[in-house]
Amino acid sequence: MELRDTDLAVPPPGVVIVYVDEALIVADKPSGLLSMPARGEDRQDCLVARVQAQFADALPVHRLDMATSGLILLARGAEMQRRMNLAFEQRIVGKRYEALVHGDLGPDAGEIDLPLAADPQRNPHQIVDLQRGRRALTRYRVVERRGAGPDAVTRVELKPVTGRTHQLRVHLQSLGHPILGDPLYAPPASAVRHRRLHLHAAAITLIHPQRRVPLGFESAVPF
Structure with missing residues (x-):
């Protein structure tokens, strides 16, 4: 579905949501933000936590280094996560x-x-x-x-x-x-x-894990 203003009444701070539907989320991560939580109480703030505050069913599929910026995929729910993990294992996600x-x-x-x-x-x-x-x-x-x-x-x-x-x-x-x-x-x-x-992770392509149609997203390079 199209991303609507009402879907993001309170956007995740510092994170741009590029696309969201019933199966997946595409976010644009800034440099300096962890993709996932790490060891230590001071390393719990991350892209996944910020997105989950808006979409509670968001689950990580892959990660970017903390210092790297750009596009990152999240699955909505365990079944979509399983399907997207399989797509990465089969190397049919292009980056x-x-x-x-x-x-x-x-x-x-x-x-x-x-x-x-x-x-x-x-x-x-x-x-x-x-x-x-x-x-x-x-x-x-x-x-x-x-x-x-x-x-x-x-x-x-x-x-x-x-x-x-x-x-x-x-x-x-x-x-x-x-x-x-x-x-x-x-x-x-x-x-x-x-x-x-x-x-910078500037582009990502994939087959939609539910609808089986090709999708592609791009992010402007900030340097």
Whole structure:
């Protein structure tokens, strides 16, 4: 159904509801907000909690890193959550991100196929691990190149085929082009200079879990 003003009499603070119907919700998460609650009383405020204050049956299906902004899906009820989880497992949900990275990223398009694993010495860091890592595949396309030398920046479109923790961030770092403002994987000066991680979930496509029709949503990139 169409999103109506009456559906959002009290919109979730800081969260834009892009779409809502009887089966799912599409929300636009700001950078700096957790997707789901974490350990600690001071880490309970999150997108899911804010949406549930308006839609009590909203359940998480996937997440974005706290520092990442953009589109995120929620299911309405346990059965819709099961169906949407299955769609993610079968990789029939399409996601497109945009990022700004340090340096002049070489080819105009390509793939990054490097396995990832948790770094046991530095939680929550992830690392490329050719022996024990799980397969991770990212496709990318250069959108724009700016500047030259140490000040060069590349805007890149990213399509993760797999969904590993910090996948896009670690894959770009592995090429020598960390994302601007990344507090975990870019040089410390980058996080000081840039006020946020320049990674945004800009588009998502899926088959409606109930009506079985294709849906697509986009979010304007804020950087």
